[in-house]
Amino acid sequence: MDMLVGMDVRAIRTCCSWLIAACLALSVGSAIAAPSDVRLLVDVSGSMKQNDPSNLRVPAVQLLAQLIPSGSQAGFWTFGNQPYTLMAHGMVSEAWRKAAVQSADRITSSDQWTDIAAALKQAAAAKTQGSIPQHIILLSDGMVDLDQDKARNATSRNEIVDSILPQLAKAGFHVHTIALSDQADKELLSLLAKRTGGMFAEARSADDLARIFARILETAAPAEQLPLVGNTFDVDRTIQEFTLLAFRVPTSPALTLTTPDKKTYTMSQHDPNVRWYHDQGYDIVTVRKPEEGKWSLKADVDPQNRVTIVSDFNLNVEPLPASAYLGEKLDLKFSFQEKGKNIVIPAFHQIMENSLRVLFPDSQLQIYKIGTEYLQLPEGVYDKPLDMLTQPGQYELKVVVDGKTFRRLVSMPITIHAPLELKGKADTTDGNAKIVVEARPDTDALKPEASQVKVIMTDKDNKQTSANMVWMPEEKRWVAELKPEQQGDVTIKAEVNGQLQDGKAISFSPPPVEVNFSVENAPKVEKANIETQVASGMAIEQPMVASPSPAAAEKEVSDPSGVKITNEKGEEVKAPEQPPEPPATIEEEQGTNWILIGSIVGINLFLIAGGILAFRALMKRKKAKDAAEDQQVV
Template sequence: MLYRWLVTGAWLLLMLMALPAQASSQASPEQGDVRLAIDVSGSMKDNDPDNLRASGIRLLVDLLPDSSRAGLWTFGQHVANPLGMGTVNDQWRQRALDVLPRMTRYEQFTDLESALDMATQGVAGDRKTHLIVLTDGMVDVPAINDKPARDRASRERIIRTLAPDLAERNVVIHTIALSRNADTDLMRTISQETGGLASVAEDSRALLRSFLDVLNQVAPRQQLPLENGRFQVDDQVREFTALIFHEQNDGPVTLISPDGERLSIDAPGVAGRWRHDDRYELITVPEPAVGEWRIEGPVGAGSRILIDSSLQLRSATIPATLYAHIDQPLDVWLEGRNEQGSASSAPTVDATLRDADGDITSTRLQPESDGHYRGRLEQIDRVGNAELALRARGDGFSRLLTHSVNVVPVIDAVLAGDQSHIAMTAAWPRLTRDNTRIEATLLGETLDVAPAGEGRWQVTLPDTLPEESVSVALTATVALDNRILEIPLPPVALNSDAATSLSGARLDRDAISGERMIDQQSDDQDQPWSLQRLWGLAQDNWPAARAQAIQWLKDPRAWWVAAALLLLYVLLAFRRRRLRHRRPPQRRDPSV
């Protein structure tokens, strides 16, 4: 009886010690996970020769909020997980920086399907998971026979099966397409399917901005307006972090406080942290002095002042995808304004949508009796990546809240490979065959357009087409909300070497049948489970496993678990010994 009580007590001790340890390693349900999947195929060496993706990852690591959970995967021919999921803190950030040199271990191929699948293993859907995918190519799976068909099949599975499944599991995919060779249509499709942002960086210089755009969706931060290297700090700002972009060889950056103190990386003064990178400075100042601060030195596009403040500008959910020529309603309010005590004059709130070429549209939001400011963004007539800036100005304070968005046409169109027809699909969910009519003309002649399903149409092209490059003009007439909308659509070009999308981007998917690197032995790559491959996997995953084991051993509960296991082992050994002594001796027959 005593033995049974001891065994039961040991098991209870083991369970009680294990449960708190498991609970403490998980973030709260409100805090979403952040997972990065980085392309390490051979073409990345050419499209990102300065390895700016390492600076982008470092920027994400620096700006991810504490207590969130994050991890890193790489993919080419194989998928590796050099940085396992962990709670973001100083130790995790250091481990993340330690794996950055592995971003230059290039591989063949671009197996995006396997990367999406393996990077989301274990996602249950009980809380939101953000998956950030960086790639510079197209789906390019390892295959020997019938490779173009295998590439197309993998791409189709991503669109038809994998992306919808991830959306149901509460996974939001944010994509960064590097270079014009990337399959931007695929990136945009899976981002829209899951509610994420599709960002395009045409060259490596724009890569850092794309990382920041995605981070703005994952973990939006309050800001102070930065104009001509100056920003105004009010008495409710508890801390600010200045993110200053610059070129690699630009001069030093100096931060000047309202009382004239000059802060630099060599003499940070009141700055609690100063992170220097070849492309940016990240300066954190706790309890900053009230007044005007100045930045002396290079201040590149995208620089911003992030703050921690009791006075905050909030907005209703703004989708990552906006639609061209469709008004976007806005609902904005201030939190903590009563504490600020500026009731003498009502603040003003403005909304501005701008892209790399400048402002697209702007409007002033109107105050209402419930303290909210409401309005609509109109005349959104350009497609591509853009930033929606919400700015509040009041007596002695100013706040800025930005949202990175992707503006897309309301209808997608794809030209058939034989140029016999154009297939059109509604991208905006409110368009149907009942409320939308499509008009198509070629050289002034009206083409036949017929519904092909709910939210789908088909434009029939003539049997004989001009030999020169021509475009089909497209217009959608929409009857919605007691209004008639005439929406011009981007034209579709004919007589190109490859099928052309409605946005004008060429989709020559078979042009790159596989990335071949002359500095790797094909024999090793053709054997995915060779000894060399297994050794490489062990090297990739050993640092993360070792760091997690060390962190676990530092927890006092780990020693209680070990003690419980040791006690259980001793009790089981003692019981076996007693049973052995209780057995009657067995009679042995004499053997000849």
């Protein structure tokens, strides 16, 4: 680094580029995606005839077989009345892939029942070689259904929740679940995923299956990718092989692939180093020893298209769970590796342009730069807290790196769950207007006895009121009562500090709720409140006043101001006539209406003042006229 002192930025970048090129040239041995153990369970019950009439489970399973990285372990089963082995669990190789693709043709929709418990047990029983991540993918369109006896079905479902699920979690399995119909037990499938750090997905139709399988595989067996810019990607000298996955719709044009030297590959015409797999809805093209430079494809631009690679030089990203809870501490950690060891040379990292691209649940995209301030030396690991995942929902995270001579991408989907649901409503059941707030925890995730919840209410004037919620064990919820000072909309937020079932400390705020506080006996705005109370004689105690005599009353009417008005000569002038007093209302007959009296007095004073001013102006003009006449006489 001392040699770099005094050099300009361009020279430093040039030296760094040479250094990167040297690192790439010295890299030996092809690196592949980190191996995983993937086990697939496919529902073949009779209801699939309606939910998957075209049997699109077959191409989806064949896609999965093609994309599982070599060196991983995998096995496929179907289940209905009982589990059946579709493809034996074993090491993934070219021969295994070929056999797995062929076995998918045996998928049917013939069984009467749906024994999910037996299927999970069968998948978990296979032995994993070595210590690698274990994943189960469960596809079903129905409920736990063993018999017409509902009690037996309920017993089997309880066994999954109370016994099988805890065992799977303890053994380190990540269970990813797919619901293929509205009749599927989504509550159970979602629970299996949440409790094991897996992904839960709902397929709108069987057409979605291939895309969902590919997305789950990004978590179950993540692979290094090349960034696709439109429909182009750059191949550098370190890449030994790339695999392109391009999705199609019925109206899509036939896929063509163009090399840097402008040679065109198609499904029917390509070189011997190209393997082309074409199926319903997608193409998979693998090119060994690809030409260095810019490649392009003629196809629909699809965000799920991808190019995975086998390379001598790697971006190594530490896997994230497919699902997590709000408040869990999550960090993105990655490094650059040569020969399996992290690159720690500072000059190398100075030229790297790294970013994290986050697609939020509301489809907003944010890009976060990851510079050397996040680099931990001497380990050579970047560590960025994922503190932007503050709302529940599905996120798409992409780590994109640009080293000038090479580019890499790793994509990771993650679902964030709220371990607590907040609700609020206006209530008058006991005669008192208030807002009742309740918070129900996901007891499978959160330990209520080790957690505290504070609620904060903000009214339309930004005035805040807070309270600590009380845990009600028998009702399995927290409760608090808040009393706004006025009617209108209020926002209620919560702050949770607690502990998950696995002992992890957690701190988060669930999504806020809006409550309209408009109940019959709720307090009103201050001004309206006073007027209402004055009008009814309830708020202010008025002094006792004797009723005037008829004569006095007559005098008050003729001269309400009580002021004697004279002109400049001392002659008394009558006040302007006042409008007749309006007839008494029912309210006046029942009690003194001070608002009405005040209004009348105010109007009269205004008229009197106007009369005085008018009289004085008239007298002034008269005086001026007299003076002018006198002047003329002289």
